[in-house]
Amino acid sequence: MDQTEKPSFFITTPIYYVNAAPHLGTAYCTMLCDVQARYRRASGYDVKFLTGMDEHGQKVAEAAEAHGMTPQEWCDSQAPLFKGLWEQLEVSNDDFIRTTEPRQTRAVQRLWERMRDSGYLYKGSYDGWYCVPEETYFTENQVRKSDEERGAEGQHLCPDCGRPLERVQEESYFFKLSAFQDRLLALYDEHPDFVQPSFRMNEVRSFVEGGLQDLSVSRTSFDWGIKVPFDEKHVTYVWFDALLNYATAVGFADEAPEAKAEYARRWPAQCHVVGKDIIRFHCVIWPAMLMAIGEPLPEHVFAHGFLTVRNSETGQAEKMSKSRGNVIAPADVVERLGVEGYRYYFMTDVTHGEDSAISFERMDQVYNADLANSWGNLVSRALNMSAKYFDGKVPELQEGWAARENPLREIALGIEGRYAEKMEALDYAAAKDVVMELVHAANHYVEDSAPWTVAKDPARAGELVDIIVNLLESIRICAHLFAPIMPETSAEVLRRMGLAGEAETEDLAAACEWGGLAGGVEVTKGDALFPRLATKK
Secondary structure: OOHHHOOEEEEEEEEEEOOOOOOHHHHHHHHHHHHHHHHHHHOOOEEEEEEEEEOOOHHHHHHHHHOOOOHHHHHHHHHHHHHHHHHHOOOOOOEEEEOOOHHHHHHHHHHHHHHHHHOOEEEEEEEEEEEOOOOEEEOHHHHHHHHHHHOOOOOOEOOOOOOEOEEEEEEEEEEOHHHHHHHHHHHHHHOOOOEEOHHHHHHHHHHHHOOOOOEEOEEOOOOOOOEEOOEEEEEEOHHHHHOOHHHHOOOOOOOOHHHHHHHHHHOOOOEEEEEHHHHHHHHHHHHHHHHHHOOOOOOEEEEEOOEEEEOOOOOOEEEOOOOOOOOOOHHHHHHHHHHHHHHHHHHHOOOOOOOEEEOHHHHHHHHHHHHHHHHHHHHHHHHHHHHHHOOOEOOOOOOOHHHOOOHHHHHHOOHHHHHHHHHHOOOHHHHHHHHHHHHHHHHHHHHHHOHHHHOOOHHHHHHHHHHHHHHHHHHHHHHHHHOOOOHHHHHHHHHHOOOHHHOOOOOHHHHOOOOOOOOOOEOOOOOOOOOOOOOOO
């Protein structure tokens, strides 16, 4: 099918700051998008999966200076770290945008022109508090509240991250965010799933109901940013720049015919996936910006929680930080679990909408129980028996085998629909449970049917064929359903079953229908997919 005949699905990560190397949290968010992108491709969508780097702003300039580089040199040095990690973790992004690219400069300057024409922009003077690490402005009332909560004496602290704020006094352009309070509340009423999970919507609504302040959207105290086209002593506030990247990547403000066609096809995005700490930018400022210039709004913003680690002494979950010495790097997890085990753990054992505590002990438990003992063991046993009893091949299929009742067929009927409902809600743990029900049932089926005993009786040859075929068919279906989470493992399982051509399906529902197994093809036993881990002390 031609790509333009498929429904479009556009999903994005935030673009990541380059003041530090990618970490477990950025990898987690990126994999959330990757799994959804892979699932949607397998379900027949024409997917655009965007990620990238946010390279402007004061804290990037400060990071560059600390490393003895120009800002551009610093950004260029960081790009391979992000791209390399995404490649290692099997991330299938279709585009990687950097805000220092010419396409972003053109788009942001066009945004300024349209904002000026909209009437929602004015020049004034900003005198208030600014958090450089968060690149966020705060009102006097917000700052005072943080003083009281943290017991700080004479120091103004960020209410979000707790670090000292800078007093900023400078000429600035302002976006009339306050004018959009009623329209935003109407948006939340008309589209209650605009912010997901639902409890995050309550947080956003409460913030907007409390009243919105106009937003300072330019800076004159430093120059690392995109210049305002009609007033070049001003550079664009980093969020006013960064949020536009989603539209830039699909052709916003590009006059080329092919870019206009892509924008018409791709925008609005179906899903922005972001951390809960930047939800207000994406669910308040970003839709207001689009309203101001008359562009369609994204369909959904999904806010995930933070990854925390459990303190072995206190038992309390703590945010990862270098000062606490509890940081887990992506390389540490890959070394322990392998890439596929890494993906499985973070995508199926973490509650995506809430904060979740992680630990190596739990990683070991999940890996051994689900991957080594259950999924990997099932594949190994079934392929070994197929090789042993049927000369290294899938048994020749008997007429009517797919219609015969058996416990695995009963679970497999309708499995893709149950799985799809969970996947489309980004509830990957529940989607995994749908698949693991069939995996566990197949392992029990081996014990209950005892094929090693059946194989000793020539009169039961047909029964043995049915047992092995039912197991292999269950494995084939599970491999397809696991593919968005563990793409390489699923491709390897299908290859060992002589079904390598199935790995890139674009009709997951059809691929998961009971009865699709190919008989008489050679099978490969291979090494263990997931060797059991020794418990980490």
